[in-house]
């Protein structure tokens with residue numbers, strides 16, 4: 395209830411469990427999307443660009459377009475899954491269903507509710523990434539053992555983008571307002587974070603901007619893990635970026651949600 | 658520990674510069690059914706939210722089960738159940754899951770939760786709808802489910818914010834009976850309502866608040882006796898003769914233009930006098946009610 399320090403305990407898992415039990419009921423939808431999405435991308439972009447872009451230069455490697463692009467499908471999905479969960483879905487639970495109000499009559503703090511929700515968003519990212527990575531593996535697009543690194547990466551990325559979603563949930567007055575961060579933040583990241591073309595193709599200033607964005611680091615790590623070309627430098631810089639941003643934005647999201655909810 | 662489940666002392670609630678609760682104090686005793694009455698915007702929900710630590714106090718102190726709510730809210734919440742004024746059921750879940758999953762927030766083991774859900778579904782006559790989704794329920798069923806959910810942790814204190822608003826008379830009476838049974842089992846209950854008849858029937862004690870302040874506190878019957886008397890003469894329309902008579906005799910009355918209420922305390926002769934001389938047909942003698950007390954104390958103007 396206090397306004398200052400976060401009040402966190404393992405009780406946040408109870409919120410996570412609630413979300414898990416509810417989602418489990420519609421597991422088929424949750425399962426089919428990440429199963430089919432990579433297949434759609436590979437067949438469309440992969441076959442579509444095969445003639446236009448026979449191969450692509452990426453950090454000194456020569457890759458076919460599908461091999462280059464496939465890891466970005468996972469990375470962008472990690473971003474979208476957690477962001478959507480902690481923006482639209484969390485807003486519905488908070489604003490329309492009054493789920494948070496109901497839980498606040500039990501021994502859980504606002505911090506635990508929000509942290510549980512962000513953790514759930516990250517879990518959804520992890521589950522989707524696991525399914526997508528499995529599908530891509532069948533096409534021979536993921537190298538192992540480095541490919542296993544996608545799992546912790548998905549969870550970390552999920553925490554970060556969930557926290558970003560939650561930051562907007564702490565402010566928006568109506569659900570339509572989420573279109574703004576999607577248009578101004580999420581979609582530009584989706585297009586300019588080294589997802590569909592190498593960042594080297596951009597002018598220098600644009601590259602610098604891109605490296606300031608979290609998705610660029612998520613894509614970079616995902617790609618190098620899939621290609622088996624991941625370096626310690628890569629892990630240190632991009633992993634460090636994601637971790638630092640997460641450790642900054644999760645507490646910020648908790649704080650702003652506390653401000654919104656505790657009146 | 659004292660016999661008080663709730664101790665409210667000089668509690669204030671401010672939203673920005675607006676004061677919604679303005680220094681109220683009251684106690685709720687163990688096993689009591691306590692009513693919180695007041696017009697729209699009086700500060701009932703604001704008060705209730707402070708009692709279960711949902712909303713921080715702007716001033717004063719509040720103890721529940723002997724714990725200071727500001728620091729001991731977790732222990733307090735483990736032992737109470739809340740039914741909110743606005744529906745907060747989980748629409749994505751079935752009736753049964755609403756109970757069982759909510760039990761999870763209290764850390765109740767699954768087998769125990771299932772057991773309690775069975776009993777609560779039966780107690781509230783929902784056992785045939787346990788698989789239905791909340792969206793399919795009628796308003797009355799939803800309210801029953803909301804109260805059932807508030808009982809999943811077997812609370813010692815039940816907090817009900819307008820539990821019967823929007824319910825048909827059948828459901829309302831059925832709920833009263835359930836509440837009476839819970840009270841017999843030793844559950845302390847605090848409730849808000851806009852139905853004065855309900856408050857009069859159910860509440861051992863109540864307060865009437867307005868503009869964030871307590872106007873009166875007491876037993877429903879005592880309040881009626883004190884403020885309006887056992888009987889009231891009501892005349893509608895009002896003839897001029899009656900107006901004059903009332904003023905001459907110095908009777909306590911309320912002139913609403915088309916209607917007049919005369920508080921005759923316990924003097925039945927006044928009624929016979931009035932009906933003999935003035936408006937025979939437009940005059941009735943009726944019991945004083947809590948609604949009369951409420952309107953007398955809080956006025957007849959519309960709120961908000």
Ligand SMILES: Nc1ncnc2c1ncn2[C@@H]1O[C@H](COP(=O)(O)OP(=O)(O)OP(=O)(O)O)[C@@H](O)[C@H]1O
Nearest residue numbers: 657672677695696697698699700701702703704742
């Ligand atoms: N979060 C809030 N921010 C600002 N003002 C608020 C807030 N909550 C309540 N108020 C105001 O405080 C006053 C008391 O509100 P409250 O909800 O406690 O009244 P109430 O007695 O429960 O009314 P009702 O019978 O309509 O439910 C009202 O004027 C209301 O507008």
Ligand SMILES: [Mg+2]
Nearest residue numbers: 701702703742
């Ligand atoms: Mg209210």
